Amino acid sequence: MDRRTFLARGAGAAGLCGLAGCLGASDDPAPLIVASSDISFGDEGALAVEAIVSNVEADRYAATVVFHPEVDGKTRERTVEVTFAPNSTRTVTVTYEDVRRANAPSVTPHVSLRDVRRA
Numbered sequence: 001m002d003r004r005t006f007l008a009r010g011a012g013a014a015g016l017c018g019l020a021g022c023l024g025a026s027d028d029p030a031p032l033i034v035a036s037s038d039i040s041f042g043d044e045g046a047l048a049v050e051a052i053v054s055n056v057e058a059d060r061y062a063a064t065v066v067f068h069p070e071v072d073g074k075t076r077e078r079t080v081e082v083t084f085a086p087n088s089t090r091t092v093t094v095t096y097e098d099v100r101r102a103n104a105p106s107v108t109p110h111v112s113l114r115d116v117r118r119a
Contacts, residue, residue, distance in 0.1 A: 030116070031057040032084060037111040039069065047071070047099040051092050051111040055084035062119040067094045070108040083119045 035052040042048055049067050061084050068077040078094045099107075 029056070030113075031055060031059070031061050032063050032113055032116050034065075034111050034113060035089070037109040039107050039109045041101040042095065045100045045102065047096040047101070047104060047107060049094050049096070049109050049111070051109075052089060053082070053084070053092055053113070054089040055087060058086045060084065060086060060119040061116060063116040064114040065092050066112045066114050068110045068112070069096075070106075070110060071096075071099055071104050072106050075110075079114075 033054050033056060035054050037049065037051045040048050040050065047069070049069050051065060051067070053063075053065060055061050063082060063084070065080045065082055066077065067079070068075050076096060076099065078096070080092055080094060082090065082092055084090060
Protein backbone atom coordinates (compact mmCIF):
# COMPACT_ATOMS: atom_id res chain seq x y z
CA MET A 1 0.00 0.00 0.00
CA ASP A 2 1.42 3.39 -0.89
CA ARG A 3 1.62 6.30 1.54
CA ARG A 4 -1.30 8.34 0.08
CA THR A 5 -3.71 5.41 0.21
CA PHE A 6 -2.70 4.69 3.79
CA LEU A 7 -3.22 8.33 4.86
CA ALA A 8 -6.56 8.64 3.05
CA ARG A 9 -7.93 5.46 4.63
CA GLY A 10 -6.63 6.50 8.04
CA ALA A 11 -8.29 9.92 7.78
CA GLY A 12 -11.59 8.31 6.71
CA ALA A 13 -11.51 5.86 9.61
CA ALA A 14 -10.72 8.68 12.06
CA GLY A 15 -13.63 10.70 10.72
CA LEU A 16 -16.06 7.81 11.12
CA CYS A 17 -14.86 7.17 14.66
CA GLY A 18 -15.34 10.83 15.48
CA LEU A 19 -18.92 10.74 14.21
CA ALA A 20 -19.80 7.47 15.93
CA GLY A 21 -21.10 9.22 19.06
CA CYS A 22 -23.26 11.56 16.98
CA LEU A 23 -24.97 8.78 15.07
CA GLY A 24 -26.15 6.68 18.02
CA ALA A 25 -29.23 7.10 20.21
CA SER A 26 -29.14 9.60 23.05
CA ASP A 27 -28.02 8.33 26.45
CA ASP A 28 -30.57 10.61 28.15
CA PRO A 29 -34.10 9.40 27.41
CA ALA A 30 -36.91 11.91 27.84
CA PRO A 31 -38.35 11.87 31.38
CA LEU A 32 -41.87 12.67 30.09
CA ILE A 33 -43.58 11.13 27.09
CA VAL A 34 -46.91 11.65 25.35
CA ALA A 35 -48.18 8.07 25.31
CA SER A 36 -51.27 8.80 23.21
CA SER A 37 -53.71 11.48 22.13
CA ASP A 38 -57.29 11.40 20.94
CA ILE A 39 -60.24 13.66 20.15
CA SER A 40 -63.89 13.57 21.09
CA PHE A 41 -66.91 15.84 20.97
CA GLY A 42 -68.81 16.44 24.20
CA ASP A 43 -72.58 16.39 24.73
CA GLU A 44 -72.71 20.05 23.68
CA GLY A 45 -70.66 19.24 20.55
CA ALA A 46 -67.42 21.00 21.61
CA LEU A 47 -64.08 19.51 20.58
CA ALA A 48 -62.02 17.92 23.36
CA VAL A 49 -58.41 16.83 22.82
CA GLU A 50 -57.05 14.34 25.34
CA ALA A 51 -53.42 13.38 25.92
CA ILE A 52 -52.05 10.66 28.15
CA VAL A 53 -48.66 11.81 29.46
CA SER A 54 -46.29 9.66 31.51
CA ASN A 55 -43.37 10.51 33.76
CA VAL A 56 -40.97 7.57 33.39
CA GLU A 57 -38.45 8.86 35.95
CA ALA A 58 -38.16 8.57 39.75
CA ASP A 59 -38.21 12.41 40.15
CA ARG A 60 -41.03 14.97 39.92
CA TYR A 61 -41.16 16.78 36.59
CA ALA A 62 -43.16 19.70 35.25
CA ALA A 63 -43.84 20.60 31.64
CA THR A 64 -45.99 22.60 29.32
CA VAL A 65 -48.32 20.29 27.43
CA VAL A 66 -48.92 21.86 24.03
CA PHE A 67 -52.12 20.97 22.22
CA HIS A 68 -52.09 22.00 18.57
CA PRO A 69 -54.80 20.07 16.74
CA GLU A 70 -55.27 20.68 13.06
CA VAL A 71 -58.91 21.56 12.39
CA ASP A 72 -59.71 21.66 8.68
CA GLY A 73 -56.13 22.64 7.83
CA LYS A 74 -55.74 25.29 10.57
CA THR A 75 -53.74 24.77 13.76
CA ARG A 76 -55.29 25.83 17.07
CA GLU A 77 -52.71 25.96 19.88
CA ARG A 78 -53.45 25.83 23.60
CA THR A 79 -51.08 25.07 26.47
CA VAL A 80 -51.46 23.58 29.94
CA GLU A 81 -48.84 23.63 32.72
CA VAL A 82 -48.72 20.27 34.51
CA THR A 83 -46.59 18.71 37.28
CA PHE A 84 -46.09 14.95 37.34
CA ALA A 85 -45.36 12.78 40.36
CA PRO A 86 -42.53 10.25 39.99
CA ASN A 87 -43.39 7.28 37.76
CA SER A 88 -46.94 8.49 37.11
CA THR A 89 -49.36 8.88 34.24
CA ARG A 90 -51.95 11.62 33.82
CA THR A 91 -54.67 12.41 31.36
CA VAL A 92 -54.64 16.06 30.29
CA THR A 93 -57.63 17.41 28.37
CA VAL A 94 -58.31 20.71 26.62
CA THR A 95 -61.75 21.69 25.37
CA TYR A 96 -62.25 23.99 22.40
CA GLU A 97 -65.71 25.49 22.97
CA ASP A 98 -65.45 27.39 19.68
CA VAL A 99 -64.94 24.22 17.61
CA ARG A 100 -68.13 22.21 17.15
CA ARG A 101 -68.62 18.84 15.54
CA ALA A 102 -70.77 20.40 12.82
CA ASN A 103 -68.01 22.81 11.67
CA ALA A 104 -65.03 20.49 12.10
CA PRO A 105 -65.31 17.56 9.68
CA SER A 106 -61.54 17.00 9.75
CA VAL A 107 -59.56 17.06 13.03
CA THR A 108 -56.07 15.67 13.62
CA PRO A 109 -54.81 15.75 17.22
CA HIS A 110 -51.23 16.89 17.78
CA VAL A 111 -49.76 17.06 21.28
CA SER A 112 -46.18 17.80 22.34
CA LEU A 113 -44.22 18.79 25.44
CA ARG A 114 -42.27 21.98 26.00
CA ASP A 115 -40.08 23.23 28.87
CA VAL A 116 -39.70 19.85 30.59
CA ARG A 117 -37.97 20.44 33.94
CA ARG A 118 -37.48 18.90 37.38
CA ALA A 119 -40.10 20.14 39.82
